[in-house]
Amino acid sequence: MEVQKALAQHRPEASGFYLLQDGLSAFAARAALIEAASVSLDLQYYIFEDDTVGRILLSLLLNAADRGVRIRLLVDDLGTRVVNPVVLTLDEHPLIDIRVFNPVLGRSGIRRTLEQALNFGRINHRMHNKLFVTDGLLLITGGRNIADGYFSRADVEFLDVDVMALGQVLPQAAQIFDDYWNNPVSVPVTELSLESADDRNLDELRGEIKRFLEQEAKTEFTEALRESRLAGEIIAGAIPFQWGWGTLFADPPEKALHRERIPVEAFPGYKLEKIIRNSRANLRISAAYFIPGKVGTKLFSNLQGAGVNVDILTNSLSSNDVAIVHGAYARYRKQLLKLGVDIWELRKAPGEKRHKHWFQGKSSATLHAKTFVIDDGLGFVGSINLDSRSILQNTEIGLLMESEAINRELSALFDDWVAGDSAWYLSLTEHGQIRWRARDDEGRVLLETRDPETTIWQRWLCWLLSWLPVESQI
Incomplete structure (x- = not known):
């Protein structure tokens, strides 16, 4: 990515902003940034669905990790419901770490329902954040979760907007993500009791993902992504950023456990x-x-x-x-x-x-x-x-x-x-x-x-x- 070229044209205390107004552009931006990442990818989402959009992005994340990119994925437990055995297989990758915010110990059924009732005071506090940071150079934040409906690929479409930013706000984003990631309320997925008879290894998962992407390549949505100019503009550093000053606001993660102390x-x-x-x-x-x-x-x-x-x-x-x-x-x-x-x-x-x-x-x-x-x-x-x-x-x-x-x-x-x-x-x-x-x-x-x-x-x-x-x- 030619991010440094764009930054060099402006004062270091400034930030560049670009609105992602439609679902296709918002998806193309995320996909392009994952494919272009060379060092790290940090993702924080309330909802990360196991649907077409979610699977495409997870496959791109796995490909990124295979070429040496460190991946950290933080999701909310109630919004995402981490029960998919694929998650545990992905977490076996030495460069992929997945954590769950404020988890419910019961993963499904009556145990989960009872715990939600008995621990309502804690479980009622959810992580509604949406943050995507690549290589510490670019971020995306806004209203969109990771699911088909947020990217114009569902029977119910969410009208939404994100902003892609670079420059002075990036250290703020990195600090916010680290604060959440390192807080005790964010629990490694390996510490959760995911019940699974799935015995797939990473190589088998890579094969499944390859077949899935080959099938997905024939769809109207993927064809539209290929024709999108935004992905190429991101790689070439040609995004027309609007420059100004930015401040990233975020609740402290402690709000989930000790709101009264904040x-x-x-x-x-x-x-x-x-x-x-x-x-x-x-x-x-x-x-x-x-x-x-x-x-x-x-x-x-x-x-x-x-x-x-x-x-x-x-x-x-x-x-x-x-x-x-x-x-x-x-x-x-x-x-x-x-x-x-x-x-x-x-x-x-x-x-x-x-x-x-x-x-x-x-x-x-x-x-x-x-x-x-x-x-x-x-x-x-x-x-x-x-x-x-x-x-x-x-x-x-x-x-x-x-x-x-x-x-x-x-x-x-x-x-x-x-x-x-x-x-x-x-x-x-x-x-x-x-x-x-x-x-x-x-x-x-x-x-x-x-x-x-x-x-x-x-x-x-x-x-x-x-x-x-x-x-x-x-």
Whole structure:
């Protein structure tokens, strides 16, 4: 990789940023970085699925280790469920180490369920971070986990965004990963009681992987990867990075065991709130899960009162994958609309004409991105949702970028997501009822007076769940 050439053109205290806006580019970037790595690869993910995308990346990681690259993979136990015997076989490689964050001792069945109930206080804290670091020179962070849906290869597509970065933020990333890796809450996979009758060795696994990649080479998705210019641009050092200053926010790993001992000032959500409070003109937020609570509602009220335009994009009831979260959010919709906050909710199948999917058939969509556009100079991409779980329970990560160019790109992406054929715009009627407005693919106006594209049962269940006193846990 010609990373040093790009770095040499800028001051050492600066960072370069490049948004990975679509699933294909996000996958191509990861695959290219793995194939180009020469020293080390550090990966930290909440979800690392045993599906097509996961298997392709694992195969590339094994190939990298075979040519001498050190691999460290840290996954969350509840998000990833490390039960696949392939994991143990991979860990036998002298250059591959796999650890599991805050594991449940029971790997499956009733034992696992009982332990989750008996140790809820500990197990409730999950590692929601997404971080990818190659050779200590480039990082990727953002909202995407490792699974087909995050890379436009599933029946449900997650609208998301990552940022690739180099320069001054890399030492921060290396320190954050090491802090998590070396913490006692991260347990080597060999210390877990994985029950397996699998007796494959590494050579047999290499043969299986080779056959899998040969089959995968014939698919539409892989063909699209070959045609992607991004992979070649990464190798050639030709990525058009936007330069500025960056700060990588991350919860300390100790949050999973001793949250009460950590000052709130150390939490990324708290730091982000302070920055938001200093907005002067515009604040644009995309959040998969948005439960502002009393504190957030007051914050947005104060900003609107100070003349700041507040725009929010979140999931609709039809696109939300967690009904109880939508029920909690729905309690605040009318109040926010009365304050003058502009709210959009993602449509279940947005912008079919404007988005290319790399699998057969049409997809439904759910918003998974967590982005902030703050005035004209700040942008934020990370794993932090605006809910109590992100702020108080899980560990999170995100990159704050001081760059007008990135700010404009994130704002343009927000505009794309809230376009009339992609999202419902909410407003209040003269009688104080919510009205949803959008456009179909032919540009015709669509109006609804109840949660669009939902059944009576879905709406009733959402209303019922909204009364549960569990807001601090979701």
